[in-house]
Amino acid sequence: MIVGLTGGIGSGKTTVLNFFKAFQNISVYIADEEAKNLMNSxxxxxxxxxxxxxKELFVDNTLQRAYLSNLVFKDPKKLQILNEIVHPQVAKHFSEFVALNAHKAYILYENAILFETQNNQFCDCILTVSAPLEDRISRIIHRDQTTRRAVLDRMQHQFPEEKKRLQSNYLIQNTSLPALKEEVYRIHNILTL
Structure with a gap:
């Protein structure tokens, strides 16, 4: 079974993901990390x-992520080109990962743009992490040392949270760490019955 995990930028997906990683009977695939690894390798x-x-995209054979982000998040055509190049390779890599981990209770597939890339169609179940908008903006400004405008620009490229919620099997509200952890354990128990 493939369980999609998504949510808007700054919603707390990484925290939720880390709670799931504690379960030994599942495998976790983080689409963004794997895309970065593939782009570098x-x-x-x-x-x-x-x-x-x-050529400026790589310095000392390493992807310059900030440079790439500045290019694509300001230009929808460039973002589309990036997606057309990278997503098929990530999809192929994910298929190989699924085959290698078929013995697990389920595969947790974390993808911030799960719906935007239509990868939700490969999922048997979808979990969406949600948090208040101002909390999300504040987290990203602090985490990435960026501006409110830059965060809003990035958010603009993701589906509205309401649209994600309507297409999800479970909504995980990120309001406090203890409640978040309890919800992850509850969902895991349901998925492994």
């Missing part, structure tokens, strides 16, 4: 990215 992806965005 795949010669094919590197070549395609350099052709699309220029």
């Amino acid at each position: 795949s010669p094919l992806l590197k070549s395609q990215l350099i052709n699309a965005f220029g």
Whole structure:
């Protein structure tokens, strides 16, 4: 079984993910981390990215994430190009991961843009993490040392939270750590019955 985990930027997905990682009978796939790893390690992806965005994208053979973010989050066409290059490779990698982990109770597939990339269609169940908007903005400003405007720009590229909620099997409200942990354990117990 594939369980999708998503939520808007700053909602607390990483915290929820870390609670899930404690369970030994599941496997966890973090789409964003795997995409970064692939962009840094795949010669094919590197070549395609350099052709699309220029040699400045890699310094000392390492992806310059801030540079890439500045390019794509200001230009929807460039974001689309990035997605068309990276997402098929991540999807292929994920398929291989699923095959290797088929013996687990379920695979938790964390993807911030699960619906936007239509990867929700591969999930048997979807969990969405939710938090108040101002809390989310504050977390991202603090975490990324960025501006409110930059956070709002990034949020603009994600589905509205209401749309995610309507398509989810479980909504995890991030209001306090103890309640969050309790909800993760409750959902895990349901999924492993």
